[in-house]
Ligand code: 13P
């Protein structure tokens with residue numbers, strides 16, 4: 001590690017103590033951020049961890065909807081996001097006004113439905129929902145929706161299709177997708193599988209069906225950690241999710257080898273939104289006490305739905 005990086009790490013750790021802050025980080029953050037965090041996890045465990053933080057400030061190293069969720073579940077805490085522009089293509093795909101209009105149209109048509117929303121969405125959309133799911137609890141929640149209701153699944157059509165196959169529930173799918181998981185190349189995956197015939201492919205359920213059907217395991221990031229942990233003999237894993245996940249897996253399980261499934265246009269799939277957070281911005285937000293996520297009126301109803309679904 002360079003002296004500059006060591007100094008920056010030391011500075012952040014010192015500021016964290018001085019400002020009474022806890023750093024939460026998603027698995028898709030760069031390794032140097034994951035290393036420094038007090039807690040690293042998937043969306044579900046990060047939301048739960050946020051409710052147990054004892055410091056007055058949370059620095060959320062992830063994207064906007066994650067920090068917003070942490071604030072919704074902890075009104076009294078100050079929640080900082082190192083870069084406020086860290087968005088998500090899924091959250092962008094479902095503006096609340098558009099969802100409200102669509103729900104109204106379904107009601108006028110006499111359809112009886114419940115809205116099940118992926119946590120990768122804005123608070124306004126969560127407030128219009130009956131349930132919130134993450135990759136870690138989606139199947140469980142879908143099974144709680146009474147059979148007499150249709151399911152409107154928002155905003156990830158690939159995750160929705162996967163859950164519909166898994167549970168046998170018919171769904172009306174919103175037309176959103178993750179820009180990272182949507183672009184894996186099935187041709188390159190098959191070529192990699194031929195090159196490494198004993199490898200095991202693990203894919204996130206945000207991937208389209210053509211990638212999932214060539215995968216031995218489909219699951220969210222936490223499920224991936226558990227699945228890989230069950231293998232004791234050195235194994236080649238082909239990983240179809242955001243590339244920083246491999247840093248985590250390699251750190252936890254050094255006996256295995258992890259290979260990224262390439263994207264159609266690039267060799268490695270990093271989320272440009274997650275990548276906006278850097279160690280420098282973590283330090284700066286601790287010094288300035290901003291950018292901060294401020295409480296909004298729609299958080300009240302979103303909180304009810306989140307607590308019912310996740311806690
Ligand atoms: P999980 O870590 O909950 O599986 O979510 C993946 C993701 O795309 C977060 O943006």
Ligand code: SF4
Pocket residue numbers: 028063087088089090091120178179180181242271272273274
């Ligand atoms: Fe959104 Fe995809 Fe980035 Fe996750 S990886 S934050 S789903 S764009």
